[in-house]
Amino acid sequence: MDLVPAPTGKSSSLKSPVVEVEAVDMAPADTKETITTMENTAAVGNEAMQSEYETDSDDSGSDLEAELEVLHDEELRCGIPDACSLDEAIAFRNRLHEVGKAVFVQETIGADTITAKKLCTAFGILPPDFLDGAPDSAYHPLLAIAISREFSRRPKLPQYNSIEDAVKLLKESKKIIVITGAGISTSLGIPDFRSKDTGLYSKLEHLGLSDPQEVFDISVFREDPSIFFSIAKDILPTEKKYSPTHGFIRLLQDKGKLLTNYTQNIDNIEANAGVLPENIVQCHGSFATASCVKCEHKVMGDEIFGDIRKGLIPECSSCRKKLEDDSLKPQGMKRKRSTSATQKRRKADGEDSSDDDEDYELPTPGVMKPDITFFGEDLPDEFGRRLIHQDRDQVDLVIVIGTSLKVAPVAEVPGVLPRNVPQIYISRTPVSHTSFDIDLLGDCDVVVSELCRRAGWDFQHEMIPAGEKVEVSNVEGYESRHMFKVVGA
Ligand SMILES: [Zn+2]
Numbered sequence: 001m002d003l004v005p006a007p008t009g010k011s012s013s014l015k016s017p018v019v020e021v022e023a024v025d026m027a028p029a030d031t032k033e034t035i036t037t038m039e040n041t042a043a044v045g046n047e048a049m050q051s052e053y054e055t056d057s058d059d060s061g062s063d064l065e066a067e068l069e070v071l072h073d074e075e076l077r078c079g080i081p082d083a084c085s086l087d088e089a090i091a092f093r094n095r096l097h098e099v100g101k102a103v104f105v106q107e108t109i110g111a112d113t114i115t116a117k118k119l120c121t122a123f124g125i126l127p128p129d130f131l132d133g134a135p136d137s138a139y140h141p142l143l144a145i146a147i148s149r150e151f152s153r154r155p156k157l158p159q160y161n162s163i164e165d166a167v168k169l170l171k172e173s174k175k176i177i178v179i180t181g182a183g184i185s186t187s188l189g190i191p192d193f194r195s196k197d198t199g200l201y202s203k204l205e206h207l208g209l210s211d212p213q214e215v216f217d218i219s220v221f222r223e224d225p226s227i228f229f230s231i232a233k234d235i236l237p238t239e240k241k242y243s244p245t246h247g248f249i250r251l252l253q254d255k256g257k258l259l260t261n262y263t264q265n266i267d268n269i270e271a272n273a274g275v276l277p278e279n280i281v282q283c284h285g286s287f288a289t290a291s292c293v294k295c296e297h298k299v300m301g302d303e304i305f306g307d308i309r310k311g312l313i314p315e316c317s318s319c320r321k322k323l324e325d326d327s328l329k330p331q332g333m334k335r336k337r338s339t340s341a342t343q344k345r346r347k348a349d350g351e352d353s354s355d356d357d358e359d360y361e362l363p364t365p366g367v368m369k370p371d372i373t374f375f376g377e378d379l380p381d382e383f384g385r386r387l388i389h390q391d392r393d394q395v396d397l398v399i400v401i402g403t404s405l406k407v408a409p410v411a412e413v414p415g416v417l418p419r420n421v422p423q424i425y426i427s428r429t430p431v432s433h434t435s436f437d438i439d440l441l442g443d444c445d446v447v448v449s450e451l452c453r454r455a456g457w458d459f460q461h462e463m464i465p466a467g468e469k470v471e472v473s474n475v476e477g478y479e480s481r482h483m484f485k486v487v488g489a
Helices: 008-014 031-044 046-054 063-067 073-078 086-099 101-107 116-122 136-151 163-172 212-216 218-223 225-235 244-254 302-309 317-328 339-347 355-359 382-391 410-416 444-455
Strands: 176-180 258-263 280-282 285-292 298-300 368-372 397-401 423-427 438-441 469-474 481-488
Touching: 073 086, 086 101, 086 116, 086 136, 101 136, 116 136, 163 438, 163 444, 176 244, 176 410, 212 218, 212 225, 218 225, 225 302, 225 368, 244 258, 244 444, 258 382, 280 285, 280 382, 285 302, 298 302, 302 368, 382 410, 397 410, 423 444, 438 444, 444 469, 444 481
Parallel strands: 176 258, 176 397, 258 280, 397 423, 423 438, 438 481
Antiparallel strands: 285 298, 285 368, 469 481
């Protein structure tokens, strides 16, 4: 019952093109700018701070930040002289998220209720030795970094930490959002093709691309689709197999717990596992369908798989038919290309894009482009619509699997959802730019099978050995971080 159009502001911010967003915990590179920002805060209000923390920089932080010593919550818990206690620190963080940066600054250092030096410790920054004896204002730049970093972060919910908490959440939740990325398909041998260090991109060097990601750039595609199709056969879904993690998502569906699987993957493997289309949002599109770049005629993806596998550029059958019909009319275009000319063009790898072609609208059928989202294209509308108008009010658990969450739009999901909804992270390595309540680290296939085992769920998959034994150990210094390792079968 969701026919209300998305408010344009919200949805357009979610419809941003697929771009890498830098980790938001990156501090502004220019310390001077931070000082200025800090001094202006009371007068200018939130906007100055806002622009400061939104400033993205390619520098990996200032010298100042490099020298900062991080204070972990565990240390605050034990107590450090002149530092906030862990309880105080959590109260300050919660207050910041409650009132925003400007008000927070006003009612703390602005009202002289606490020194900037001590407040830094609430956000995990140990006052550096070189500032010893300096006036409190010398700590303002540090505090600005600390506050901005914390504010852009969803605060971790303190009540969820252990593996038992994770299992309990899994068992009790009824409307689970699962966000997935390339990491759930790698056990099937499918390369993380958007990442720059896959073998796939080395194949592209001979094409003379300055940046391998140009393969997925819509303007490059429009100019010369042969570049994309020269590698498309390597990323085309083949067998009907799926990983244990896909099977886990299917299991959540069978248990009536799956609200939506937002996947960044375009391999459409969720379908192989039996996840229903109505439970999936393919955030970057998929090979499931393809559309003509000229007339937008849409077909099922597998109709063009034959051409793709042969290394051909698939053409639109609707355009072709129209051209054939037109050629029968007396006013038909005189310079209609013959089929053999088209074939020649396919093989010429775009070398024949002479001026003539551009000046003269040649009647060729449009190229069929798989409906995966290229850089420079709008994301499927379904993403923002469903997230904002349907899922946001229902979700009771978020599980992020096999993605570093650095690519829009999924990177924005944790921040868009109500902050009291618990979030679990499953991946090989933890991320620092987003706070999850529980981090379950390791091979995601292993993690999900162990979760099912502990939940008492019957979960079988050919890639999970029958008596598999998994050891779960706590990562030192992080109450809510757990490492999963197979120790025997
Ligand atoms: Zn067409």
